[in-house]
Amino acid sequence: MKKIKLFDPIITAKEEQAVIKTLKSKFWASGSGSGNVLEFEKKFNKYTEAKRTISVNSGTAALHLALSLVNVKNKEVILPSLSFVSTANAIIYNGGIPKFVDVDPTTLCLDPLKVSKAINKNTKVILPVHFGGLPAKLDEFVKLCKKNNLKLIEDAAHAVGSTFKNKKIGSHGFAVCFSFHPVKNLAMPTGGAITLNEKDVKKYEELLKSRRWCGITNRKGVKYDVNELGWNYYMNEFSAAIGIEQLKKLDKLNKKRKNIAKRYFEEIKLSGKMPLNQDSSYHLYWIRVPKRDSFMQKMNENNIETGIHYLPIHKMKLFNSKQKLPITEKICSEIVSIPIHPNLSESDISRIINSVNKYA
Ligand SMILES: Cc1ncc(COP(=O)(O)O)c(C=O)c1O
Structure with missing residues (x-):
């Protein structure tokens, strides 16, 4: 029986040609952010309708640098x-x-009411994650940020192409962080981006461009200065070349994901499952299965890959938080991701649905 992978990027001759063209150009990387990187940034900025886009080499780097803009x-x-x-x-x-604040059990995104109770004098940022591609309640977070003088920084690693109130994710918060890891809806070998939406974006844009390239500023020809510490976080030309091609088909591929989600939502006979929402890019499709280990083993025996997104961060040794998050803890003991990528055929989707209904 054919193996159904959990994630599977879509590539065509276009990506192959773009990679070969870049290889032959011998211009493979530059901290200056020119070439394919600049082209990708411009196109992504237009796509998200953000004020500015600054590309980096991962979603992690995007989060690191976005938070560095706020002390x-x-x-x-x-x-x-x-x-x-x-x-x-x-x-x-x-x-x-x-x-850490608990999530809404239906969307698995931060619960605004719980967030409002967690805000105190020492709070600086609200950092929602658009879980699985389903947008968090941004209007409520914007209100809370205004009222309490906080910044809204979004983790949109799952949400490239998602929308909220008819606007693309990327155009709402102070800074929005994307990942273009190979499993993401817009796939690169490695990559990420920060979009900015503040009125006066110029200052933040300059800071990010410097921080993604070792702190380099005021370049004049081959001369430059360094005002502060930066990192080696710039995107390479191969990633950007692939990203330009991936961006062209993103909406089409996300539409396929939405159609698969519709079938899952209608045909999977479980009460705990990801809701149907046209705003979601469906990076993931999650279900809740109380007997998770045996279910995942059965799916594996039937050549259907599944995953766990995620184990709770507050329970990890490094964080070792004493905070109690009952909804998150319960969900993390049951959650399973099933394949939802545009390479799935109708018969793959039927096989997944039948297996979930049989084994969950
Ligand atoms: C929610 C979330 N945030 C951040 C990241 C980090 O992105 P990257 O792997 O590109 O560093 C990921 C990637 O897996 C993610 O899923």
Whole structure:
């Protein structure tokens, strides 16, 4: 029986040609952000309708640098524990304090009511994750940020192409962080981006461009200065070349994901499953299965790959938080991701649905 992979990027001759063209050009990388990288940034900025886009070499780097724009040293940053560990690591890189808040059990995104109760004088940032591609309640977070003088920084690693109130994710928060890891809806070998939406973006744009390239500023020909510490976080030309091609088909591929989600939502006979929402890019499709280990083993025996996104960050040794997050903890003991990528055929989808209904 054919193996159905959990993730599977879509590549065509276009990506192959773009890679070969870049290879032959011998211009493979530059911290200056020219070439394919600049072209990708411009196109992504147009796509998201953000004020600015600054590309980097991972979603983790995007989160690190976005948080560096706000001084979070010894300040609290509100985030969900149900995320990839980078969301929390980026706060620590900046000397901040992760303040984990529970999620809404239907969307698995941060619960705004719980967030409002967690805000105190030491809070600086609200950092929601658009879980699985389903947008968090940004209007409520914008209100909370205005009322309490906080910044909204979004982890949109799952949400490239998602929308909220008819606007693309990337055009709402102060800074929005994307990942273009190979399993993501827009896949690169490695890559990420930060979109900015503040009125006065110029200052932040300059800071990010310098921080992604070792702190280099004021370049004049071959001369430059360094005002502050930066990192080697710039995107390479191969990633950008692939990204330009991936961006062209993103909406089409996301539409396929939405159609698969519709079948899952209608045909999977479980009460705990990802809701149907046209705003979601469906990076993941999650179900809740109380007997998770035996279910995953059965799926594996039937050549259907599944995954766990995620184990709770607040329980990891590094964070070892005493915070109690009952909804997150329960969900993390049951959650399973099933394949939802545009390479799935109708018969693959039927096989997945039948197996879930049989074994969950
Ligand atoms: C929610 C979330 N945040 C951040 C990241 C980090 O992105 P990257 O792997 O590109 O560093 C990921 C990637 O897996 C993610 O899923």
